[in-house]
Amino acid sequence: MTSERNTDIEIRLLIEAIYLKYSYDFRDYSGASIKRRILHALRQFDCRTVSALQERVLHDPGMFMQLLQYLTIPVSEMFRDPGHFLALREEVVPLLRTWPSLKIWIAGCSTGEEVYSMAILLREEGLLERTIIYATDINPNSLEKAKQGIYSMQNMQGYEENYRKAGGRRDFSEYYTSAYGNAIMDSSLRDNVTFADHSLATDSVFSETQLVSCRNVLIYFNKSLQDRAFGLFHESLCHRGFLVLGSKESVDFSAYSEQFEPLVKPERIFRKS
DSSP: HHHHHHHHHHHHHHHHHHHHHHHOOOTTBOHHHHHHHHHHOOOOOOOOSSHHHHHHHOOOHHHHHHHHHHHHHOOOOOTTHHHHHHIIIIIIIIHTTSSSSEEEEOOOOOSSSHHHHHHHHHHTTTOOOGEEEEESSOOHHHHHHHHHHHEEEHHHHHHHHHHHTTTSSOOGGGGEEEEETTEEEOGGGGGGEEEEEHHHHHHOOSSOOOEEEEOOGGGOOOHHHHHHHHHHHHHHHEEEEEEOOOTTOOOOTTGGGGGEEEGGGTTTEEEOO
């Protein structure tokens, strides 16, 4: 029990040290989730204690960047939860057409799969040309992968199936070229995309938007950080703008539950009241 308690103290000190040294704020991330990731990193880096890991991270920025890959877990797929994208296409797109130009914020864009999914959907609906997409994440390595838009061909079959179920209208292979076992996404899909470093824990709103997509990010936050994120989304969204969340996330029971109303509740699509 004492060693468990020591580990918990060490983890709190490590998280505080990361914030003070590198300005990355994980202090309000879910405790169980962060602990699991740090203990996994401990084994990978061959450190006996979290304190030993802290020493290396404080004195070696390169080591911190490696640890960041474990703390942010870049896991994504194209057209993840196809029913969600089908609902966007059928229920949200007709309403988006009423604005002369669109700004969309994809918060926690990870390695970019959702960015390209959104761009493909908007292109097929004739909206991509008048849309600016802001794709943000706190992990620079993930952002770099998103900018490159190169994914394993092994994953494309699953993505193609998702795309079809999400109401895709073309041959999915039209959106990428294959080379050396990789799929290279059509670069024109990101012509209107701005990739940027942004933290929901410490940064503020940077633009008015018509739609904010933050999927499978809030599940890693505690309640106060979730409320902070909802506050940013509410401030960013224009009157009657859209907020879309991951399948296990909701504005219900948050400090902003009264400020949003469900549009397609099963697919976690909400509208600013």
